[in-house]
Amino acid sequence: MDSSPAAVTRRLWPLLVSVHEALRAGVAVSAAVHAAHGWNPTADRHLDHQLVRREAMERLRPWGADLDDAGSDPLLEQQLRPTDVDTDNLGLPMSGLILRTSRDVVRIWHSDDGELPSADTHGLRDFYRQEPSAQTQLAFGDVPGRARPARCHVALLWADSRAALTRLELVRPYGHVGRRVQVDWRIDLHGRLPAADPTPAT
Template structure:
């Protein structure tokens, strides 16, 4: 049976996980604020440290979901490597200030955003050997794109990427999760 990767179906599958990730980010923000306040530092002076504390805290908070960090992400922008695998979906948590998701800068991230639109049927059936190779190609790829202003999350969207065009990720659909939808 073909998996439904429409916006509503993916949201129904991932609503609880999205809430857990949101709670983990809020917990991380609280810890980052506490750390900077205790040291009497301004978090804006070293945003990399601020976001690293948030990401590190989120990893601990989400241990039951077995989050991972992609190799090589230590020199990447903050939050770029938080990955959570679910039975049907692979989630990457990305912090961005811009509305558009910028073009990924690594081969694995570019592969992540390239997938068929959810309603597109394949022309012919190919056996799925990806589980044997340990690939994630059979999973639906989604991004949780979040933005904060000081210590408040101002955007928290579930996004399904499908390609890269003109220097940015092409999005099939975007579901804002703040204001009316979970997380509350």
């Protein structure tokens, strides 16, 4: 399976567009809720991120359901399933989603600094453990001959400020050295994806 930046971006493009729109809508919802109550979003960032995530998940559910219907959608067989992030999200409560397709697993995390969560848990280490896309070397510390993951694992990192997305990066890890995650490649999607009106879902 081609895990190069161009190939992964190309096959995930419709998904990435939908996630981008969902996150923008979530940021708008959070801003509206905080404004209505006179709250400062920086006083409780977990609530801010939870509101973004909740709206984004609602936006992504109908898109995933459409994939179960017959039609000509090129992603018909990819079975998008948005689910709550598991319990190993390392201090990022309520800010994550997991999207699975037949060829990729996309974990969506809030990240102000653009860094992936440290490889502190078994679940994250499993997610990060895969061959580099160029396959010219083994990730340091990996065992030769180990089975490759059935799907390409990538992370979509987002951040926001003043009711607007300020970061959207697609990152492919390829293992870890201790707690530090090794990055195979990184693509800055901020400003590249089309922007729709982020009206909250009804």
